[in-house]
Amino acid sequence: MEFLEEIIESLNEGEFLEVIQKVDGFLDENPKYRNIDYYHFANPLEELLFDEYLGDIGSVKTLNLDEPLEEIYTVCSIAYLGIGRLDEAERCLLLANKVNPVSASILMRLCELYQQRHEEEKLRNLTCDIFRFAYDTEILISNYFKLADYLYHTNKNSELYDHLLNFFMFLKSGEAQKPVSDDVKYFKENNIPVGANPELLMMLMYLIDVHTQQNMPNTAEYFKNIFNELAEFTKYVNSL
Numbered sequence: 001m002e003f004l005e006e007i008i009e010s011l012n013e014g015e016f017l018e019v020i021q022k023v024d025g026f027l028d029e030n031p032k033y034r035n036i037d038y039y040h041f042a043n044p045l046e047e048l049l050f051d052e053y054l055g056d057i058g059s060v061k062t063l064n065l066d067e068p069l070e071e072i073y074t075v076c077s078i079a080y081l082g083i084g085r086l087d088e089a090e091r092c093l094l095l096a097n098k099v100n101p102v103s104a105s106i107l108m109r110l111c112e113l114y115q116q117r118h119e120e121e122k123l124r125n126l127t128c129d130i131f132r133f134a135y136d137t138e139i140l141i142s143n144y145f146k147l148a149d150y151l152y153h154t155n156k157n158s159e160l161y162d163h164l165l166n167f168f169m170f171l172k173s174g175e176a177q178k179p180v181s182d183d184v185k186y187f188k189e190n191n192i193p194v195g196a197n198p199e200l201l202m203m204l205m206y207l208i209d210v211h212t213q214q215n216m217p218n219t220a221e222y223f224k225n226i227f228n229e230l231a232e233f234t235k236y237v238n239s240l
Helices: 002-012 016-029 044-053 069-082 086-099 104-117 120-133 137-154 158-173 180-189 198-213 217-239
Strands: none
Touching (some): 044 198, 104 137, 120 137, 120 198, 137 217
């Protein structure tokens, strides 16, 4: 991941054009990365998510890449945003999503781009996927706001908008305009996810068990930490 670290450093220094040039050069030197006819996942959990929601993981080509291509394209998209080239930023994010279609972080960046461009319907569709794929509580919390933003700009379902915004503000700042229990009740009555995807939690339990049985304590601990954070968050929001 040396190249990824290199372009992240350039990005942090605000060298947006240099990042873009470096990525173009990297792809020229590694043409196998240009023809995206494969998938690359960050961990086995993402493979299970793909298998559950998008297709048979055993029937598609997955690669272990020296450099995580989806992250390279994501960094490049941020560089394009930095110079105001939104179309190129979208192109890079869609390529990143093609490499890893279950990455909630990539989907969230697409949401942010579509917010800027006021492409509300695209935003709405992405929030549904994020609720299914996210295993990071901050992304889950942000997704409530993304869905609220869609409703605000389309003038659809003002009641749901009020609940989403109130719930988001409470989770981010601890402050709410009305009882959060009303939000949770409304979500449950209207099939809005409250906390993490239950199927994702089951996948984590399975992975913890498998890696423990295979005497792989480090990866078992990795998935256990994710599970504990998500389970605690989900229990908390359901108790409100």
